[in-house]
Amino acid sequence: METRSPALRSERLTLERYVPADEEDFVALFTDVRVARFMGDGPEPEPEPAVRALFARVFTKVYDTGAFDVWAVRENGAYVGHAEIKPTEVSGGHELIYALAHPAWGRGLGTELAKTIIAHGFDALGLDAVHATVAAENTASLAVLTRLGFTHVRDDENDDGTITRVLTVGKTDAHWYRAA
Numbered sequence: 130m131e132t133r134s135p136a137l138r139s140e141r142l143t144l145e146r147y148v149p150a151d152e153e154d155f156v157a158l159f160t161d162v163r164v165a166r167f168m169g170d171g172p173e174p175e176p177e178p179a180v181r182a183l184f185a186r187v188f189t190k191v192y193d194t195g196a197f198d199v200w201a202v203r204e205n206g207a208y209v210g211h212a213e214i215k216p217t218e219v220s221g222g223h224e225l226i227y228a229l230a231h232p233a234w235g236r237g238l239g240t241e242l243a244k245t246i247i248a249h250g251f252d253a254l255g256l257d258a259v260h261a262t263v264a265a266e267n268t269a270s271l272a273v274l275t276r277l278g279f280t281h282v283r284d285d286e287n288d289d290g291t292i293t294r295v296l297t298v299g300k301t302d303a304h305w306y307r308a309a
Contacts, residue, residue, distance in 0.1 A: 134198045139245040143290055144200035147187050151201050154208035155184045163231050167267040168221030194300040209233040214250050220295050239273045251300050265292035278302040
């Protein structure tokens with residue numbers, strides 16, 4: 130079976146497979162209302178037992194099966210976020226997913242993280258395009274993705290009336306991308 134979730138590095142970040150010792154940091158990230166409001170079914174964070182079960186599934190349903198790439202994101206060895214790139218029917222291809230802990234916001238780490246994952250998608254996974262789904266209210270992530278060359282494909286209305294934006298960037302649209 131192909132090894133998934135290889136370690137990746139950018140200027141300030143290291144992306145590596147989760148280890149059991151990351152559970153408390155993972156739970157803190159996914160139960161922080163400032164972060165969770167834009168993830169999954171938001172706006173409320175998932176209850177702690179559900180987040181712990183999600184963490185366990187990273188090992189059993191993702192790593193053990195080689196399903197897709199999932200990483201713990203670290204800056205100077207400290208956990209600062211979560212990242213994935215995985216196939217999804219919602220966007221019709223591989224989707225970029227990332228979340229940064231609140232103390233990591235506003236320093237350009239989201240842009241750096243997204244670039245690292247997108248380049249991995251193009252280089253290691255052989256993708257021609259990477260997609261993203263973002264809550265319309267998440268203006269910070271929308272700005273990051275727009276800077277990276279993503280274009281708006283469509284809006285999907287959720288059951289609660291909120292809007293999710295579907296965006297895509299192709300290799301030729303990612304002005305910053307240089308093939309490895």
